[in-house]
Amino acid sequence: MSQNHGTEIRLKRVTWFGPWESTAMALSNGAIYMKRRLFTVKLSPMAISFHLCLQRSNNMRMSPVASRFGALYNSNAFVLFSSTADTVTPPNKNESLSSEPSPPPIRVALTESAGRGVFATRRIGAGDTIHTAKPIVSYPSLSAINTVCYSCLKKMKTVPGSQPQGSSFCCENCRESSKVFYDVEKKADWLAFDDYCRTQGLKYPLLVKRLACMVISGAAPAGILDILQPASLTQEMILKMEEGFQLLRNALVRANIGDEHASFLTKQWYTDVLARIRINAFRIELAAGVYEDLLSLASASIEAEAAVGNAIYMLPSFYNHDCDPNTHIVWIENADAKLKALRDIDEGEELRICYIDVSAIVRDACRVIKGPIILTLKIKLKSLCVCTASILVNVGRWFSMAQTSNYPNCRWKQRRGNRMLVEYRSSNLHVNYTLLGWKIR
Ligand SMILES: C[S@@+](CC[C@H](N)C(=O)[O-])C[C@H]1O[C@@H](n2cnc3c(N)ncnc32)[C@H](O)[C@@H]1O
Numbered sequence: 001m002s003q004n005h006g007t008e009i010r011l012k013r014v015t016w017f018g019p020w021e022s023t024a025m026a027l028s029n030g031a032i033y034m035k036r037r038l039f040t041v042k043l044s045p046m047a048i049s050f051h052l053c054l055q056r057s058n059n060m061r062m063s064p065v066a067s068r069f070g071a072l073y074n075s076n077a078f079v080l081f082s083s084t085a086d087t088v089t090p091p092n093k094n095e096s097l098s099s100e101p102s103p104p105p106i107r108v109a110l111t112e113s114a115g116r117g118v119f120a121t122r123r124i125g126a127g128d129t130i131h132t133a134k135p136i137v138s139y140p141s142l143s144a145i146n147t148v149c150y151s152c153l154k155k156m157k158t159v160p161g162s163q164p165q166g167s168s169f170c171c172e173n174c175r176e177s178s179k180v181f182y183d184v185e186k187k188a189d190w191l192a193f194d195d196y197c198r199t200q201g202l203k204y205p206l207l208v209k210r211l212a213c214m215v216i217s218g219a220a221p222a223g224i225l226d227i228l229q230p231a232s233l234t235q236e237m238i239l240k241m242e243e244g245f246q247l248l249r250n251a252l253v254r255a256n257i258g259d260e261h262a263s264f265l266t267k268q269w270y271t272d273v274l275a276r277i278r279i280n281a282f283r284i285e286l287a288a289g290v291y292e293d294l295l296s297l298a299s300a301s302i303e304a305e306a307a308v309g310n311a312i313y314m315l316p317s318f319y320n321h322d323c324d325p326n327t328h329i330v331w332i333e334n335a336d337a338k339l340k341a342l343r344d345i346d347e348g349e350e351l352r353i354c355y356i357d358v359s360a361i362v363r364d365a366c367r368v369i370k371g372p373i374i375l376t377l378k379i380k381l382k383s384l385c386v387c388t389a390s391i392l393v394n395v396g397r398w399f400s401m402a403q404t405s406n407y408p409n410c411r412w413k414q415r416r417g418n419r420m421l422v423e424y425r426s427s428n429l430h431v432n433y434t435l436l437g438w439k440i441r
Pocket of ligand 1 (some may be wrong): 115279
């Protein structure tokens with residue numbers, strides 16, 4: 001008997017291939033270069049601040065304009081997307097003696113076919129942490145809201161027998177830093193908005209809610225995400241966003257948050273922000289420990305529970321996708337992201353991560369697999385990269401190599417304990433990332 005379990009592939013981020021690719025911004029040598037072909041990109045103060053962040057990390061002198069924005073954003077917002085490299089070996093002795101964190105060995109520049117990308121400025125060793133990144137904005141999954149810190153998403157210690165207390169913070173530091181959104185958020189009744197997200201299974205509007213509260217409190221400029229690539233939205237998608245926008249706006253209006261603070265909150269702002277979140281948000285899964293490769297990370301993620309939340313970062317948003325990536329992003333304790341080299345990377349090489357959420361596929365597989373199976377993964381990928389997805393399947397039993405012979409694109413690659421690595425190869429170029437289904441028999 002053959003059964004087909006159709007399931008959507010879940011991505012660490014949803015990708016989009018649009019006109020943005022012809023618009024580029026290169027940040028190098030301390031200067032901001034804009035290329036405008038199809039349309040103009042507004043260079044917001046935050047973009048300059050981001051540039052400043054890179055510039056500072058390149059140990060360059062700030063221009064007067066940059067210094068002005070540095071002063072403006074050097075508290076909350078500036079720190080929000082600061083990145084540091086904490087384990088890459090410093091290139092010389094003096095640098096290691098300096099009290100400043102060493103600069104990340106990367107730069108953002110134009111790629112040939114994938115818009116902007118991240119490139120190594122020097123050799124990076126396998127297993128090195130390239131840099132860390134704090135989220136610009138993050139929000140817990142609604143299913144995890146009582147079990148993780150409302151600010152950093154760290155798992156909270158649960159006292160056996162105690163009832164969930166609603167949103168709470170893991171430490172004084174998080175309570176203090178949450179003021180940038182929580183003081184505003186507390187004033188409003190979010191029941192209808194949260195219900196809308198819960199019943200419709202939406203997670204990104206929650207990031208917009210948090211960002212809106214940050215903007216109202218003055219902690220972030222309304223255009224903080226402007227530098228990131230937006231998804232192209234259809235009229236139908238925009239119409240669907242209307243309800244979320246109205247609920248968000250109503251909650252704030254009823255809380256007497258007047259137009260002097262919330263004039264930015266237009267339908268246009270709401271859809272623009274969601275369009276950027278769709279392309280750039282990361283699903284956060286905490287995996288305590290250090291994982292050298294994708295395989296060990298996937299294995300660790302199976303043992304971890306579902307995603308603790310979602311977040312948007314600045315630098316990590318410039319990493320392009322590769323099915324055979326040289327870099328991966330991990331979350332160890334909280335929403336702070338670590339970008340780690342999966343293998344040795346040469347100076348000038350582009351750093352790419354895999355957008356496909358291996359652990360989500362594996363969890364779905366584990367859920368549907370009950371008996372002997374042949375697992376056929378059909379992954380449609382529209383990209384110019386080589387599409388090879390390696391998936392670790394924890395099925396708890398062995399399957400013979402012969403079983404896969406009908407499926408030349410899918411083969412068992414490696415056994416590890418009671419786990420199996422399935423490799424999928426595709427030479428086709430398709431329109432979207434979609435997992436068509438598991439074929440089981
Ligand atoms: C998170 S952004 C990465 C940074 C982006 N290149 C930029 O300029 O902002 C994801 C987008 O980058 C492009 N992209 C990422 N990986 C790609 C790949 N392997 N091939 C072609 N385009 C890619 C797609 O347009 C995708 O929607």
